[in-house]
Amino acid sequence: MKSTTxxxxxxxxxxxxxxxxxxxxxxxxxxxxxxxxxxxxxLLGNEPQLQQMxxxxxxxxxxxxxxxxxxxxxxxxxxxxxxxxxxxNGVIAIMAATAGTxxxxxxxxxxxxxxxxxLEMPSANGGFTLxxxxxxxxxxxxxxxxLLLAFMGVLFVLAIISGTVLYLPFMRRLKFASVRRDKTTRxxxxxxxxxxxxxxxxxxxxxxxTGVISACAxxxxxxxxxxxxxALIEPYKDAPPLTSRAPASELLSIAARAAPGMQPxxxxxxxxxxxxxxxxxxxxxxSTHLTSHLLTPVLIDASTLQVTAIxxxxxxxxxxxxxxxxxxxxxxxxxxxxxxALLDGLTIIVLISGIYLWIAKRRTGKA
Numbered sequence: 001m002k003s004t005t006x007x008x009x010x011x012x013x014x015x016x017x018x019x020x021x022x023x024x025x026x027x028x029x030x031x032x033x034x035x036x037x038x039x040x041x042x043l044l045g046n047e048p049q050l051q052q053m054x055x056x057x058x059x060x061x062x063x064x065x066x067x068x069x070x071x072x073x074x075x076x077x078x079x080x081x082x083x084x085x086x087x088x089n090g091v092i093a094i095m096a097a098t099a100g101t102x103x104x105x106x107x108x109x110x111x112x113x114x115x116x117x118x119l120e121m122p123s124a125n126g127g128f129t130l131x132x133x134x135x136x137x138x139x140x141x142x143x144x145x146x147l148l149l150a151f152m153g154v155l156f157v158l159a160i161i162s163g164t165v166l167y168l169p170f171m172r173r174l175k176f177a178s179v180r181r182d183k184t185t186r187x188x189x190x191x192x193x194x195x196x197x198x199x200x201x202x203x204x205x206x207x208x209x210t211g212v213i214s215a216c217a218x219x220x221x222x223x224x225x226x227x228x229x230x231a232l233i234e235p236y237k238d239a240p241p242l243t244s245r246a247p248a249s250e251l252l253s254i255a256a257r258a259a260p261g262m263q264p265x266x267x268x269x270x271x272x273x274x275x276x277x278x279x280x281x282x283x284x285x286x287s288t289h290l291t292s293h294l295l296t297p298v299l300i301d302a303s304t305l306q307v308t309a310i311x312x313x314x315x316x317x318x319x320x321x322x323x324x325x326x327x328x329x330x331x332x333x334x335x336x337x338x339x340x341a342l343l344d345g346l347t348i349i350v351l352i353s354g355i356y357l358w359i360a361k362r363r364t365g366k367a
Contacts, residue, residue, distance in 0.1 A: 006166065013162035018358060020155040021351050027149070027211070028348045030136040034129065035329050035340050041123040048110045048119035050089055059089070059113040062267075063247040068116035069093040072109065079106060080274075082266035089113045092121075099271030104134075104142075143218055150215035157208045164201060167194050186360040193353040196346050203343045210323035220320050221273065232299060232309040233276040242270055242278050245302040255282035255298040258307045263287060265295055270302045278302055289331065293321045 033040060041047050060068070062081070069078050077099040084090030091113050096106040108124035111117070123129050138145035180187055197204075213220075252264050262284035268274035275281035280302050283295040295317075299309040325331055329340030 006169070009162050009165045013159055013166055014358065016155040016159040016162065017354050020152040020159065021355060023149060023152040024156055025348065025351050026139075027136060027152075028344055028351065030132045031328070032341055032344050032348075034132055034136060035337050035344070037123075037129040037133070037328075040129055041127065044123075044128060046121070046123035046127045046129070048090070048121055050087055050110075050112050050119070051115065051117070053114055057114045060116050061249040062251055063249040065091055065093075065111050065113065065116060066248050068111055068118065069095060069109075072111075072118040073107065076107075077101075077271070078269050079272045080266050080268055083264065084110065092124075093118075099269060100273065137215070146215045146218060150212050153208050153212035153215060157205065157212070160197075160201065160204050160208065163194075163197055167198060186357065186364070189353050189360075190357055193350060193357060196350050196353075200343050200346050200350065203340075204347060207327060210327040213319055213323040214327055217320055217324075220316050224314060224317055225273065228311055228314060229276065232311055233279065235308075236276060236278045239278055242302055245270060245280075246305045248280065250305065251280055251282055251300060254300055254305060254307060255284055258298045258310055259284040259296055261287065262296065263292075265292075268297075275299070279308065290322075293325055294318055295321060 038047075065081065066078060069081075070076075072093075073095050076095045076097060078093065078095050079099055079101070080092075080094040082092040082094075084092055089112060091111045092108060093111055094106050094108050108121050110119045110121055112119070134140050138149070141148070180191055248267070251267060255264060256262075263286075265283045265285040268281040268283065270279060271277055272281075274283070274297070276299070278301065280300040282298045282300060284298060285292045285295050294313065296313060297311045298307060299311065300306070301308050329336045
C-alpha cells in the first residue's frame with residue numbers, strides 16, 4: 001500500500017475515532033448492563049409478580065381489560081396493549097394524557113388478564129434500567145440526541161473500516177495475534193489495540209450498524225406513516241372524527257383470521273402513531289424466534305370492526321425490527337448475552353487504548 005494512501009486512511013481512522021470515542025464509551029458503558037436488563041429488573045424487584053391462580057382460570061376479554069385500564073388511570077387515553085413475553089397472563093398497558101402523546105410522556109403498567117388487577121412497572125417508568133436506556137438511546141435529548149448518536153455510529157463504522165485497512169499491511173510483517181513484548185509500552189498497547197480490534201471486528205460492525213438503524217427509528221416510523229399508512233387510510237381522509245369506538249373484545253380473533261399462522265404482538269388504539277384516527281391496528285408477528293420481530297399490522301375500522309387493510313412491511317421497518325434485539329444480543333438467550341457482554345468489554349479496552357495511543361503519539365512527536 002502506498003505511503004500516501006496509508007496517510008489518508010490513517011487520517012480517517014484517527015479523526016473518526018477521536019470524534020466518536022467519548023460517545024462510544026458512554027454507549028458501551030450503558031449498553032453493558034442493558035444486555036442483562038431483564039435480570040437486573042428481576043434482582044431489583046422491578047418486575048410485577050402476578051397472583052397465583054388455578055391454571056384453568058378464565059381470562060377477561062379485551063374490552064374488559066380496556067375498561068380496567070381506563071379505571072386505573074381515569075381521564076387518560078389508552079394507547080397500546082401488548083402481551084408480556086414471559087407470562088401469557090400479563091398484558092402491558094400504555095396510557096397517556098392523549099392518544100397522540102409522545103412515548104417518553106406515557107405511563108406503563110401491567111394488567112392481570114384473569115382479574116384485571118393493575119400492577120405498576122417501576123422499570124418502565126423511571127427505574128434504573130430505563131435511566132440507562134434513555135441515556136443510551138438519546139441522552140435525554142429526544143430526536144436531536146438520537147440523530148447525534150446515529151452520526152457517531154456512522155463515524156464508528158468508518159473507524160472500523162479504516163482501522164481494518166491499516167491493519168492489513170501490518171499483519172504481513174507480524175504473525176497474527178503477535179504482541180511485541182520487547183518493545184516500548186506504546187508499541188505493546190498498539191499491538192493489543194490492533195489485536196482486540198480485529199477480534200471484535202464483526203461484532204463491532206453489527207452493533208454499530210444496528211445502533212445507527214435503531215437511532216433512526218423515529219424517522220423510519222415517520223416515513224412508514226407518511227408512505228404506507230397514509231395510502232392505506234386514504235379513504236378516511238375526509239371522514240368525520242371518531243366519536244365512539246366499537247368494543248375491542250373480538251380484535252384478536254378478527255386479526256387472526258386476517259393473518260393466519262401469526263400471533264398478536266400489540267394493539268395500537270385509534271389516534272396513536274402506529275394507527276390512524278379511525279382504526280385499531282393489531283400488529284401480528286411470526287411464530288419463530290426470527291420472525292417474531294417482524295410485525296404485520298392489520299388495520300381494523302374502529303367503528304365497524306371491518307378489516308380495511310393488511311399492511312405490507314417496507315424493508316426499512318423489517319431492518320428496524322430485526323436490528324433492535326440484535327443490538328442488545330436478545331436473539332440467543334443467556335449464552336449470547338454473555339458473549340455480547342464480553343465483546344462489549346473488549347470494545348471498551350479498544351476505545352481507551354485508542355485514546356492512550358493518540359496521546360502517546362503526540363508526546364513522541366513533540367519529543
